[in-house]
Amino acid sequence: MLGSFLKSGLHFSGALKLLRALARNPRALVLRYHSVAATEEQATLYLDHGLTITPEAFERQLQFLQSRYTIVPLQDLVQRLRQGLPPYNRAIAITFDDGFRDNYTYAFPLLRRYQIPATFYLTTGCIDNRQLFWVAHLRYLLTLTRVPAVQTTTEPFIFTLTDTAAREEAFRTLVVHMKNIPTAQRLALLAELAEKLAVDTTPLRQLMMTWSEVRDMHGQGMSFGAHTVTHPNLPNTTAEEAEQEIRDSKEMTEAHLRTPVLDFSYPNGRGSRHITAQVKEIVRQTGFHSAVTSVAGGIELGDDLLALRRVGVYKKHSSLPLLSWEIEMNRVQR
DSSP: OOOHHHHHHHHHHTHHHHHHHHOSSOOBEEEEEOEEOSOHHHHTTTSOGGGEEOHHHHHHHHHHHHHHSEEOOHHHHHHHHHTTOOOOTTEEEEEEEEOBTHIIIIIHHHHHHTTOOOEEEEOGGGGGGSSOOHHHHHHHHHHHOOOSEEEETTTTEEEEOSSHHHHHHHHHHHHHHHHTSOHHHHHHHHHHHHHHHOOOOGGGGGSBOOHHHHHHHHHTTOEEEEOOSSOOOGGGSOHHHHHHHHHHHHHHHHHHHTSOOOEEEOOOOTTSOOOOHHHHHHHHHHTOSEEEOSOOOOBOTTOOTTSBOOEEOOGGGGSHHHHHHHHHHHHHOO
16 A cells, blocks of 8 residues: 555645546545544544544645535435436535534534535434434443443453553444444443443533534535434344334434435444345335445446445545545546
């Protein structure tokens, strides 16, 4: 892999601009964000270090994208593909997963300032903070507990939690494991961890957006899609549970926005298989026109609209040369 220094050189030398011009069949891209937080330290209490960027970095990215690409609503990109038309030249759509409140407080004002559209996929059971977002809950417990070690009986794990590296390793191990077990087992393990790690989770009750904030964003041009009700890993649910998660998230969002919701995002991509033929068929039968994955890559005419690739934007992409490189490589190759 090319190092950061070389990628910066290619960016500033104009080589990537030449690549943009010479690409024979450039693909559209859908970018996948999660969090834009005022301070990275605060966000990492509940979110993987790599998944958040600062408002300053996000603004620089928006300026960069607006100057070099055609930013389109995801729905416009999908509609062209449904009509058998290729994407617009240099088309990029912006999406956010989960529904964190910082999407409203920090990302939305910047999107509005630059008049840039975006689609936000909501974990509907967590909107209004009715439920704790389970991945954030797990990380929060492991980050703030004062317990030096934990042993679970629901699932046979033993972790030391004496330093940051040990806590990070525990989180990585547990989150991947919990994505890949049935819902009942995941909830039982999380409940046991919550009891043994003894952390006050009251601050997490402010983590997600409210429906009032969602309606405000929607009224000012932002689009919304469904991301299930409780963020399970759908291939590890029963068909009945998957159908309920997918259908109810769609209907709940439609009820609050009073508009059809036609776009879906499969949760739990990293570290797990998050889409299967059966799950995709449920999404189709539920009436969605598109569904996005966490599989990296670009989009071209003829792609499966219920398994669209996206390019994840992470903390490392606060460096614009790295973001530029990521975009161009995914536009010209699978």
